[in-house]
Amino acid sequence: xxxxxxxxxxxxxxxxxxxxxxxxxxxxxxxxxxxxxxxxxxxxxxxxxxxxxxxxxxxxxxxxxxxxxxxxxxxxxxxxxxxxxxxxxxxxxxxxxxxxxxxxxxxxxxxxxxxxxxxxxxxxxxxxxxxxxxxxxxxxxxxxxxxxxxxxxxxxxxxxxxxxxxxxxxxxxxxxxxxxxxxxxxxxxxxxxxxxxxxxxxxxxxxxxxxxxxxxxxxxxxxxxxxxxxxxxxxxxxxxxxxxxxxxxxxxxxxxxxxxxxxxxxxxxxxxxxxxxxxxxxxxxxxxxxxxxxxxxxxxxxxxxxxxxxxxxxxxxxxxxxxxxxxxxxxxxxxxxxxxxxxxxxxxxxxxxxxxxxxxxxxxxxxxxxxxxxxxxxxxxxxxxxxxxxxxxxxxxxxxxxxxxxxxxxxxxxxxxxxxxxxxxxxxxxxxxxxxxxxxxxxxxxxxxxxxxx
Amino acid sequence: xxxxxxxxxxxxxxxxxxxxxxxxxxxxxxxxxxxxxxxxxxxxxxxxxxxxxxxxxxxxxxxxxxxxxxxxxxxxxxxxxxxxxxxxxxxxxxxxxxxxxxxxxxxxxxxxxxxxxxxxxxxxxxxxxxxxxxxxxxxxxxxxxxxxxxxxxxxxxxxxxxxxxxxxxxxxxxxxxxxxxxxxxxxxxxxxxxxxxxxxxxx
Numbered sequence: 299x300x301x302x303x304x305x306x307x308x309x310x311x312x313x314x315x316x317x318x319x320x321x322x323x324x325x326x327x328x329x330x331x332x333x334x335x336x337x338x339x340x341x342x343x344x345x346x347x348x349x350x351x352x353x354x355x356x357x358x359x360x361x362x363x364x365x366x367x368x369x370x371x372x373x374x375x376x377x378x379x380x381x382x383x384x385x386x387x388x389x390x391x392x393x394x395x396x397x398x399x400x401x402x403x404x405x406x407x408x409x410x411x412x413x414x415x416x417x418x419x420x421x422x423x424x425x426x427x428x429x430x431x432x433x434x435x436x437x438x439x440x441x442x443x444x445x446x447x448x449x450x451x452x453x454x455x456x457x458x459x460x461x462x463x464x465x466x467x468x469x470x471x472x473x474x475x476x477x478x479x480x481x482x483x484x485x486x487x488x489x490x491x492x493x494x495x496x497x498x499x500x501x502x503x504x505x506x507x508x509x510x511x512x513x514x515x516x517x518x519x520x521x522x523x524x525x526x527x528x529x530x531x532x533x534x535x536x537x538x539x540x541x542x543x544x545x546x547x548x549x550x551x552x553x554x555x556x557x558x559x560x561x562x563x564x565x566x567x568x569x570x571x572x573x574x575x576x577x578x579x580x581x582x583x584x585x586x587x588x589x590x591x592x593x594x595x596x597x598x599x600x601x602x603x604x605x606x607x608x609x610x611x612x613x614x615x616x617x618x619x620x621x622x623x624x625x626x627x628x629x630x631x632x633x634x635x636x637x638x639x640x641x642x643x644x645x646x647x648x649x650x651x652x653x654x655x656x657x658x659x660x661x662x663x664x665x666x667x668x669x670x671x672x673x674x675x676x677x678x679x680x681x682x683x684x685x686x687x688x689x690x691x692x693x694x695x696x697x698x699x700x701x702x703x704x705x706x707x708x709x710x711x712x713x714x715x716x717x718x719x720x721x722x723x724x725x726x727x728x729x730x731x732x733x734x735x736x737x738x739x740x741x742x743x744x745x746x747x748x749x750x751x752x
Numbered sequence: 753x754x755x756x757x758x759x760x761x762x763x764x765x766x767x768x769x770x771x772x773x774x775x776x777x778x779x780x781x782x783x784x785x786x787x788x789x790x791x792x793x794x795x796x797x798x799x800x801x802x803x804x805x806x807x808x809x810x811x812x813x814x815x816x817x818x819x820x821x822x823x824x825x826x827x828x829x830x831x832x833x834x835x836x837x838x839x840x841x842x843x844x845x846x847x848x849x850x851x852x853x854x855x856x857x858x859x860x861x862x863x864x865x866x867x868x869x870x871x872x873x874x875x876x877x878x879x880x881x882x883x884x885x886x887x888x889x890x891x892x893x894x895x896x897x898x899x900x901x902x903x904x905x906x907x908x909x910x911x912x913x914x915x916x917x918x919x920x921x922x923x924x925x926x927x928x929x930x931x932x933x934x935x936x937x938x939x940x941x942x943x944x945x946x947x948x949x950x951x952x953x954x955x
Contacts, residue, residue, distance in 0.1 A: 319831020319839070321824035328850025331789045331857045357861035364858065364892055365865070368808035369878075371800075377810055378782075381775045387929055429930030435934060480779075560786050563803050567782030568804040570775075590926045596772030600814035604824065653829040697829065707934035711941065 301337065305621030308333045312612070323601075325416040326608025327360070334615040336358060350512060356615070363610040367603060368596055371563065372478050375598040378566030379471050382551075382573045383425035384591035389577035391544060392421055392434050398536035408510030408517035410446060411453065414439040415506055419499050420541070422464025424548050424573075426471040427710045428693055431461040431702050435710040449516040450713055452509070454719030456699040457503055459728075462693045465656065466686045467495035469552050469569075474562065475602065475660050480668050484562050485555055489746040490679050491686060494736055498687065501728045509724075543579070547572045602657055609661045622669055629670055636674040640737065643667050643681075644688050651692025655700075659689065682745045684736065690729050694722045753908055754920065758904035759822045767898055768817020771809050778806035797881035805888055812895035816902040821925060835894055840913035847907055855900045861890035 299307070315325050334356035343349045367373065400413035414435060422431040435457045443453035465472045468488035477484035510517040552568040556558040560568065577583040577589060594701065634642065650659050664685060671678050693701040702718045709718075736742055783800030818824050831839060866889040874886045912920045927935075 315846065315850070316827040318842050319826045319828045319834075320843060320850065321819065321826050323824055325846070326850045327854035327858065331854045332850075353861065357857060357864070360857055361861040361865040361892060364862070365889070368812065368891070369804055371804060374778075374804050374807040375931065377775050377807055378779060381779065429928060433930040433933040435939075444797040554786075559790065564782045564786045564799075567779040567803070568786055570779040571783045592772040592775060593769050593926045594928060595775050596768050596810060596814035597818045597821060599775075600818035600826060601823050603811035604815050604818070620939070653780050653827055655825055658825055658827070668921060704930050704934065707930070708937045 299542050302620040302624045304333065305402065305616055305619035305624060306337065307702070308616060308619065310619060311328060314656075316658075321663070323604040326605075326612040326662070329633075330608065330611035330615045331356060331360060333619065337618055359614055360611050363566070363614055364607050367606045367610060370478060370606075371561070372474065372484055373564040373603060373606065375474055375484075375566045376471060376602055377472065377595055378563060378570055378600050379426055379469065381567060381591060381595040382569045383427045383430075383471075383575055384569065384594050385573040385588075386421075386425050386544075387427060387430040387434070387487050388582060388587040388591060389573065390580045390582040390648045391540065391576070392417065392431075393438055394536070394540035394580075395421065395544065396435070396439055397528055397539045399534045402537055402541075406507060406508055407450075407514065407519075408450065409519075410439070410443050411456045411506045411510065411517055412503065412750060414443065414453075414456050415499075415502055416422035417456060417462045418460025419467065420544060421550070422461050423467045424464075424544055424728050426464050426469075428461055428464065428701060429704050431464065432457060432704040433708050435461065436705045440705070440709055443517075444710070447518045450456065451717045451721030452516045454702075454709075454713070454722070455723075455725055456502075456506060456707055458694060458699075458705055459690075459725035461701055463495065463502075465689060465693075466491060466498060468492060469548070469555065469562070469566070470686070472656055472660065472689065473655065473682065473686055476664065476685065479660055480604070480678045480682060482678050482682060485558070486679055486747040486751060487682055488552065489556055489750045490743045492746055493742045494683050494687060494732065496730070497735065497742060498653060498690070499734045501732055502725060505724060505728055511628075537552075543576055547576060578710075585691065602661075605657055605661050609665075612662075613665060623668070625666060626670055626673075634674075636676060637737075639670070639674045640676060640684070644684060644733065647685055647688050648691055648695075651689060652695055652698055654692070656689050656692060659692070660685070664730040677740075679747060680740055680743050684733060687736065688731050691726055694726060753912065757905050757908045757912075757920065758923060763897060764816035764820040764902045764905075766924070768814040771813035774806040774810040778803050778810070781806070795880075798883070800878070801876060801881065801883040801885075805885075808888070809891055812891050813898065815895055816898040818905065819899060819902045823920065829852060835917075836913050836919050837917050840910040840919070844907060844910040844914070847903060847910070850899070851903050851906075855896055855903060858896040859893050859900060862889075862896055866890040866893055873894055 312329055314327065315329075316322060335354050338355040347460055379658070396413060396417045399416050400410055403412045403416070404407045406412050417439065418431055418435055421434075422428065425431065440457055444450065464470060468491050470491070473487050473491055474484050476482070477487045547569065550572065551565045554565040554568065555562050557564075574583065575585070629639070647659060647664070650663055667681075668678060671681055693699060694717060696702070699719070699722070702715065703723060705718055706713065706715050781799050781802040785796050808922040834842070866886070869886040869889045872886065874889075875885065876883045876885045909920055
């Protein structure tokens with residue numbers, strides 16, 4: 299077998315083993331090790347002094363790749379952002395945020411849904427963790443909406459879709475991970491994602507208000523004074539104590555990164571300290587919660603970063619065997635024009651989103667497309683933002699629609715999973731509309747990075 | 753066998769949790785760097801090295817902990833449809849096929865790598881303070897060793913599952929908020945159902 303054939307075998311075997319459900323990072327390390335050993339093995343010199351079983355260059359490659367993950371100066375920000383998220387989700391902040399936004403939005407149609415959407419968007423942006431937002435809102439806003447006789451699917455869709463916005467709107471952990479995978483500057487990527495993020499949130503908002511205006515039965519008007527009464531005080535004061543501190547924290551972290559005051563790691567570190575202060579201010583900083591946040595942060599960081607250890611070893615060996623160029627030749631041989639290529643890539647990523655999670659897609663599969671981007675004149679930054687938009691859907695489409703499952707897990711028993719899926723479908727359409735708009739007007743993503751970087 | 757399994761679980765959890773606190777050190781250090789650079793115009797020579805060392809120790813040493821809590825991602829679309837016994841059989845095979853060769857190689861190569869660095873008394877070229885990194889590099893073989901140890905525990909898990917037809921329980925530990933909330937809701941539901949049965953029988 300020639301090396302490229304072995305590379306194809308390697309990729310096929312890997313996809314097969316993923317299906318078996320073994321922890322992926324160890325599959326990657328093991329396979330990288332095995333196939334790498336084969337690549338470096340030289341039968342002619344084997345057995346002569348200095349060429350024993352343990353004198354294979356794969357060992358150097360393995361440890362070098364591992365060390366490059368350890369010393370990567372962008373990945374250092376990942377645990378920081380995770381920690382900030384874990385602290386904020388335990389800071390008793392979400393109910394204040396929701397009720398004050400509801401009071402503020404009380405004159406709009408579907409006020410509760412608008413408030414829920416805004417709460418989800420802000421909270422998920424601050425925490426970057428999907429599951430927590432959806433379950434917290436599923437316990438808080440979902441019953442309130444059902445009590446106000448909102449349509450079940452309509453209410454469910456708002457929470458699931460809103461909770462996923464955090465992976466697109468910066469400072470998002472997913473974009474940070476993409477920036478490492480694709481060697482794009484995280485600062486430029488954040489700058490690029492701001493407008494598309496707001497565009498998608500705006501589309502969602504328009505959809506909610508539009509549907510409620512056309513069909514008011516979906517979202518009956520709540521007694522406006524009721525919401526204000528719950529707060530027991532002025533709406534402005536309620537917003538000042540709930541919405542603004544969180545918004546200022548996000549803007550400070552993001553601003554520090556974009557204006558070049560601090561590296562993403564440093565900005566995220568100040569975000570950690572800021573979120574601790576916020577939790578303390580809301581009297582939510584207990585020893586138990588701090589411990590929980592620290593332990594969960596350790597676990598999740600290990601998950602993301604070990605995946606990098608495996609993936610970098612695997613992909614180095616894959617490209618040594620010539621795998622990347624085989625894939626490249628194959629795709630180039632299809633004679634696609636740039637539009638067709640982009641659509642193909644996005645369809646594949648969309649389909650991968652069904653069985654896989656975002657971390658696996660970004661760290662393992664997206665890098666396969668990256669070397670082909672220059673051939674088609676696609677900016678990796680632009681591609682990354684399309685991917686981030688696209689991955690919204692991976693949380694919303696069955697069978698692995700995590701957002702829908704989390705919501706189902708905390709909702710009253712009479713709510714059917716099918717109803718939740720039905721509510722989510724329109725947002726998938728919104729995502730595709732947003733991707734189409736972005737494709738036709740790439741300036742939406744590229745304008746801000748140009749300003750920031752001249 | 754279970755006791756042995758749980759003692760390895762405890763070691764991994766303790767290690768991961770202890771090194772988890774690195775995040776606080778890193779956060780405080782980097783925040784201090786921002787303050788001292790922006791406000792006092794006096795960047796610290798150590799903050800950069802501190803931040804990546806804390807990050808490196810944190811995630812490497814939490815690897816075994818994540819494995820013990822089943823926190824490493826897996827593509828489980830088909831996997832979760834299988835019976836526990838078949839899951840255990842497949843996993844056991846894959847542990848020997850991929851996990852142990854990979855992790856043992858990392859231990860072996862990491863020791864060599866760190867040892868070489870140690871003999872050279874290597875210092876970081878990226879560092880302003882010419883920071884020594886030769887002891888830091890030992891994190892690779894040490895972390896790999898603990899992951900290897902946890903791997904043995906996972907093999908025991910598979911064996912128990914193959915015998916008994918069900919996965920052995922995990923020790924209690926912190927869970928993601930969504931998991932906690934969903935479980936709380938399920939318990940609530942069960943209590944409600946129990947009450948329903950009771951009132952039903954009373955009728």
